[in-house]
Amino acid sequence: xxxxxxxxxxxxTVAALSVALTACGGSSSSGSSGGAWDKDATVNIGSLxxxxxxxxxxxxxxxxxxxxxxxxxxxxxxxxxxxxxxxxLAENYKVxxxxxxxxxxxxxxxxxxxxxxxxxxxxxxxxxxxLADDSQSARKSNLKVVKHIATPDAKTVKVTLSQKSISFVYxxxxxxxxxxxAKNLKTxxxxxxxxxxxxxxxGSALSLDRFADYWGDAAANKKVVFHYYKNxxxxxxxxxxxxxxxxxxxxxxxxxxxxxxxxxxxxxxxxSTTKLLLAFNDKAKPxxxxxxxxxxxxxxxxxxxxxxxxxxxxxxxxxxxPPTDPWYEDLTDVNAYNVKKAKRLLAEAGYRDxxxxxxxxxxxxxxxxxxxxxxxxxxxxxxTVKINTITSDQWYTKVYQNHDFTATLxxxxxxxxxxxxxxxxxxxxxxxxxxxxxxxxxxxxxTTAQQTALLKKANRKTAEDAASDWLYLYPQIVVxxxxxxxxxxxxxxxxxxxxxxxxKG
Amino acid sequence: MGRYLLRRLAFLAVSLVLASVVLFVLLRxxxxxxxxxxxxxxxxxxxxxxARRSIGSDRPLPEQFxxxxxxxxxxxxxxxxxxxxxxxPEVTARLNVTVPLTLAAFVLAILIAVPAGFxxxxxxxxxxxxxxxxxxxxxIAVPVFWLGMILIAVFALNAGWLPSGGFPQDGWAAPADxxxxxxxxVVTIALVMSASLIRYVRSATLDVxxxxxxxxARALGESFGTAMWRHGLRNASVPVISILGIELASTxxxxxxxxxxxxxxxxxxxxxxxxxxxxxxxxQGVLFVSTLxxxxxxxxxxxxxxxxxxxxxxxxxxxxx
Numbered sequence: 133x134x135x136x137x138x139x140x141x142x143x144x145t146v147a148a149l150s151v152a153l154t155a156c157g158g159s160s161s162s163g164s165s166g167g168a169w170d171k172d173a174t175v176n177i178g179s180l181x182x183x184x185x186x187x188x189x190x191x192x193x194x195x196x197x198x199x200x201x202x203x204x205x206x207x208x209x210x211x212x213x214x215x216x217x218x219x220x221l222a223e224n225y226k227v228x229x230x231x232x233x234x235x236x237x238x239x240x241x242x243x244x245x246x247x248x249x250x251x252x253x254x255x256x257x258x259x260x261x262x263l264a265d266d267s268q269s270a271r272k273s274n275l276k277v278v279k280h281i282a283t284p285d286a287k288t289v290k291v292t293l294s295q296k297s298i299s300f301v302y303x304x305x306x307x308x309x310x311x312x313x314a315k316n317l318k319t320x321x322x323x324x325x326x327x328x329x330x331x332x333x334x335g336s337a338l339s340l341d342r343f344a345d346y347w348g349d350a351a352a353n354k355k356v357v358f359h360y361y362k363n364x365x366x367x368x369x370x371x372x373x374x375x376x377x378x379x380x381x382x383x384x385x386x387x388x389x390x391x392x393x394x395x396x397x398x399x400x401x402x403x404s405t406t407k408l409l410l411a412f413n414d415k416a417k418p419x420x421x422x423x424x425x426x427x428x429x430x431x432x433x434x435x436x437x438x439x440x441x442x443x444x445x446x447x448x449x450x451x452x453x454p455p456t457d458p459w460y461e462d463l464t465d466v467n468a469y470n471v472k473k474a475k476r477l478l479a480e481a482g483y484r485d486x487x488x489x490x491x492x493x494x495x496x497x498x499x500x501x502x503x504x505x506x507x508x509x510x511x512x513x514x515x516t517v518k519i520n521t522i523t524s525d526q527w528y529t530k531v532y533q534n535h536d537f538t539a540t541l542x543x544x545x546x547x548x549x550x551x552x553x554x555x556x557x558x559x560x561x562x563x564x565x566x567x568x569x570x571x572x573x574x575x576x577x578x579t580t581a582q583q584t585a586l587l588k589k590a591n592r593k594t595a596e597d598a599a600s601d602w603l604y605l606y607p608q609i610v611v612x613x614x615x616x617x618x619x620x621x622x623x624x625x626x627x628x629x630x631x632x633x634x635x636k637g
Numbered sequence: 638m639g640r641y642l643l644r645r646l647a648f649l650a651v652s653l654v655l656a657s658v659v660l661f662v663l664l665r666x667x668x669x670x671x672x673x674x675x676x677x678x679x680x681x682x683x684x685x686x687x688a689r690r691s692i693g694s695d696r697p698l699p700e701q702f703x704x705x706x707x708x709x710x711x712x713x714x715x716x717x718x719x720x721x722x723x724x725x726p727e728v729t730a731r732l733n734v735t736v737p738l739t740l741a742a743f744v745l746a747i748l749i750a751v752p753a754g755f756x757x758x759x760x761x762x763x764x765x766x767x768x769x770x771x772x773x774x775x776x777i778a779v780p781v782f783w784l785g786m787i788l789i790a791v792f793a794l795n796a797g798w799l800p801s802g803g804f805p806q807d808g809w810a811a812p813a814d815x816x817x818x819x820x821x822x823v824v825t826i827a828l829v830m831s832a833s834l835i836r837y838v839r840s841a842t843l844d845v846x847x848x849x850x851x852x853x854a855r856a857l858g859e860s861f862g863t864a865m866w867r868h869g870l871r872n873a874s875v876p877v878i879s880i881l882g883i884e885l886a887s888t889x890x891x892x893x894x895x896x897x898x899x900x901x902x903x904x905x906x907x908x909x910x911x912x913x914x915x916x917x918x919x920x921q922g923v924l925f926v927s928t929l930x931x932x933x934x935x936x937x938x939x940x941x942x943x944x945x946x947x948x949x950x951x952x953x954x955x956x957x958x
Contacts, residue, residue, distance in 0.1 A: 266687035319720065319721055334730070334907075357806065365786070366897070366899070367900075369794060370803060373793050
């Protein structure tokens with residue numbers, strides 16, 4: 133079993149390598165035959181998400197992932213724009229029979245920006261940094277299974293887990309490998325990526341320079357500047373006046389027309405992982421009753437809501453799982469829009485005359501719009517919604533920490549986050565012993581096929597139970613100058629790889 | 638004059654200390670915890686506690702205050718909770734945008750408002766005098782962000798003469814770019830500011846035009862121009878100067894709307910970001926510096942008024958108060 137698996141990994145390595153080589157040959161030849169793109173171009177990227185600091189274990193936020201992940205820092209593995217996990221600083225790895233020991237072999241010839249050679253000690257340090265007591269990494273809880281990290285030699289890292297975790301390798305794609313001797317990581321960096329940090333001017337811009345000693349293919353441009361804007365209008369103006377070449381994610385469809393009908397720009401409709409949820413408190417009345425949740429889900433016309441917020445963009449989902457997750461299944465028919473059915477379910481649940489509840493609504497877009505819409509939809513089946521507008525801070529304390537709510541609106545941005553329904557202590561309090569067990573078993577599965585099958589089962593059950601109402605999946609719209617190519621379209625988990633971006637002179 | 642200056646400076650120092658106490662206490666009354674800004678949504682209680690420890694928000698308030706005030710006294714504005722960057726250089730960098738922006742807008746506003754206000758008063762019975770008054774009235778009603786958007790649409794998006802926003806990352810090391818990026822914001826603030834200034838200049842001029850001393854000066858044979866220059870302007874400027882002081886001070890932080898429209902990294906936007914992140918050292922730093930600036934501007938306005946108006950000088954230095 134273990135032998136088979138090892139050889140399987142070895143085979144994929146060879147395959148991946150050959151693919152990489154062909155890709156390499158392909159791109160360089162297309163580049164030279166086109167001859168139009170500028171190897172030393174500066175790519176200007178417009179974004180609304182300025183990092184709070186530069187350390188992703190110290191609350192750097194979404195912006196630091198966007199600017200530095202894959203560009204300045206690299207992990208043992210990387211999550212591609214299509215959602216696949218590929219080896220990056222790990223050249224190879226082996227999993228023991230019991231699935232508890234992972235042995236990673238590091239790539240040769242990798243240097244940090246400071247010039248130091250990458251060793252296993254740096255990997256150990258970086259993993260421990262994520263797991264440390266004071267770490268604020270979003271992945272800390274996923275990596276808690278790590279029991280012991282050994283470094284038998286400079287090229288080898290051996291990680292022992294306390295229990296099997298099939299997502300371990302995937303989770304490692306979020307762990308930046310940092311020079312163990314680096315200091316001041318909130319304001320400086322020392323990674324291994326294709327760019328070095330040139331300058332961060334808070335409130336304005338962050339620029340990256342191509343790293344001359346990069347171990348892999350050099351970046352397709354010489355300099356990347358992330359320009360930060362406070363509002364979408366200023367951002368779109370910058371794109372219109374060529375102050376930026378690409379916008380990492382449009383937040384509203386209003387501005388798209390000016391780019392759609394303009395041959396100087398390209399509007400790309402990619403896949404996002406951000407879901408808008410009407411999250412019930414599944415432990416509190418009346419939403420502890422499955423029928424009430426199903427009724428509310430059936431009473432809201434998600435399609436109309438999506439259209440009013442996003443026009444022709446975005447898509448409906450009937451569950452927590454977006455199409456880029458490996459266990460996606462189209463479940464939009466489960467608890468689909470059906471007012472008659474909603475009324476019947478309410479009557480069965482003993483709420484023939486409806487009821488009233490308070491909807492805790494974050495005060496930023498699109499939540500207030502969605503809340504008003506939900507209020508008018510539910511009024512049609514006799515349910516009265518009281519909209520209680522709160523700040524994100526209040527949401528965090530009231531809803532997330534204290535579970536003091538009946539229903540709330542929230543966007544959930546991460547991929548593969550179905551697993552929260554397997555945690556009865558999560559803020560929405562969904563507690564189904566089958567789902568909890570399936571999600572646990574999936575994590576301890578030996579093959580991805582097993583994992584996928586179990587998560588599909590869990591997902592279907594949460595959808596049927598209307599654990600939450602998944603209103604819609606956001607679109608991921610990247611608008612770029614038509615001079616640009618090679619930019620990421622999906623931007624999974626807010627990352628934005630800049631090294632393949634080519635700009636015509 | 639010397640005693641007056643001393644007294645004024647002592648007043649300044651006491652005001653500053655009082656203001657710093659007030660703003661420290663007021664900030665701590667805001668709901669929410671700065672540790673939340675640092676932790677991610679998956680954070681457990683121990684992570685939040687660690688965040689609190691690392692920024693010192695778990696210590697008693699008096700201790701936090703003495704710590705901050707001690708730093709302040711030695712000229713250190715502290716370190717941001719969120720970015721770990723020292724606040725002092727951060728504020729300085731923002732002042733590099735906000736001060737030129739405010740001063741240039743201020744000067745431009747005066748250049749527009751003084752002649753326009755004078756014309757509106759002196760020629761108040763002509764059609765263009767009335768038009769000027771009307772336009773300034775309208776100008777007061779125009780929201781600054783709307784004017785900004787119009788100017789961007791006309792001069793940046795359509796004509797392409799000027800950038801629609803942003804400030805060069807190298808700042809004033811690229812002077813031409815820096816100036817170009819400030820032109821539209823300066824014009825925006827100046828137009829809105831001058832609208833209200835025109836009203837003040839106009840009414841101050843009207844007072845002077847109807848005054849006895851101007852009539853007397855004319856009767857003594859001075860030409861209108863000389864009389865206006867020697868007596869009118871001086872008298873008219875006294876109330877206008879105090880208004881100017883207030884306008885300048887409020888623009889310093891009030892420019893936040895313009896900074897947002899034009900994506901400028903100014904002091905106001907630093908404050909706005911600091912508030913959303915509960916970044917107390919940043920908020921305190923910005924408010925302290927702006928309080929200092931407002932007090933200084935008030936002090937300067939007083940001083941200029943005394944130089945312009947000898948009556949204020951003699952009354953106070955004579956010990957009447």
